[in-house]
Amino acid sequence: ILNVEQSPQSLHVQEGDSTNFTCSFPSSNFYALHWYRWETAKSPEALFVMTLNGDEKKKGRISATLNTKEGYSYLYIKGSQPEDSATYLCAFNAGNNRKLIWGLGTSLAVNP
Amino acid sequence: ETGVTQTPRHLVMGMTNKKSLKCEQHLGHNAMYWYKQSAKKPLELMFVYNFKEQTENNSVPSRFSPECPNSSHLFLHLHTLQPEDSALYLCASSPERGRYEQYFGPGTRLTVT
Numbered sequence: 001i002l003n004v005e006q007s008p009q010s011l012h013v014q015e016g017d018s019t020n021f022t023c024s025f026p027s028s029n030f031y032a033l034h035w036y037r038w039e040t041a042k043s044p045e046a047l048f049v050m051t052l053n054g055d056e057k058k059k060g061r062i063s064a065t066l067n068t069k070e071g072y073s074y075l076y077i078k079g080s081q082p083e084d085s086a087t088y089l090c091a092f093n094a095g096n097n098r099k100l101i102w103g104l105g106t107s108l109a110v111n112p
Numbered sequence: 113e114t115g116v117t118q119t120p121r122h123l124v125m126g127m128t129n130k131k132s133l134k135c136e137q138h139l140g141h142n143a144m145y146w147y148k149q150s151a152k153k154p155l156e157l158m159f160v161y162n163f164k165e166q167t168e169n170n171s172v173p174s175r176f177s178p179e180c181p182n183s184s185h186l187f188l189h190l191h192t193l194q195p196e197d198s199a200l201y202l203c204a205s206s207p208e209r210g211r212y213e214q215y216f217g218p219g220t221r222l223t224v225t
Contacts, residue, residue: 004154034213043116043216044202089155098143098212099168102154 004092006103020076021106023090027071031093039086080110118217133188133220135203142208144186149200193224
């Protein structure tokens with residue numbers, strides 16, 4: 001059974017804090033790892049799609065790393081802002097197909 | 113209009129009703145998806161269509177019936193639903209090539225009474 005685990009489940013930080021979350025996935029048959037950001041009452045929005053071991057992606061203050069051999073990815077947010085408050089989801093592609101296996105997400109609340 | 117749109121945004125229906133959810137994408141993608149999102153559960157893939165052909169049915173009960181008349185439109189027909197079917201139903205689309213990055217609509221919040 002393919003399982004994607006995310007931790008922590010929720011996180012409360014102060015504005016300006018830096019934070020990071022973890023996504024764990026099966027290390028066999030890896031194809032791609034996706035990070036999405038989902039604000040309340042909005043559509044989930046793709047942040048990164050990562051495919052290569054050791055890959056590192058960055059978008060503004062958000063970055064992500066990937067370790068396919070041990071089956072984990074980290075998402076980092078530098079200098080959190082209230083507008084970063086959202087649920088951050090990761091999803092795993094096992095094999096070259098369209099089926100994504102999703103984690104439960106990490107809910108981030110940034111207090112001003 | 114841009115992106116992926118879904119209508120209605122909210123729907124309340126009785127167990128004997130028949131209703132349909134609509135999804136439309138304006139991104140030129142060829143694949144479309146229906147997901148179910150229930151409280152405290154991960155996103156659950158229901159159906160995948162690629163070039164109007166269904167390529168994935170994730171053991172979804174027959175009271176959910178998808179329809180994909182063309183690559184831009186996707187419907188989910190609902191009949192004789194159960195209260196446990198109450199959830200957020202999300203539609204997504206993705207391009208033919210690449211790493212299957214998915215673009216989501218805002219969802220339909222369905223309540224079955």
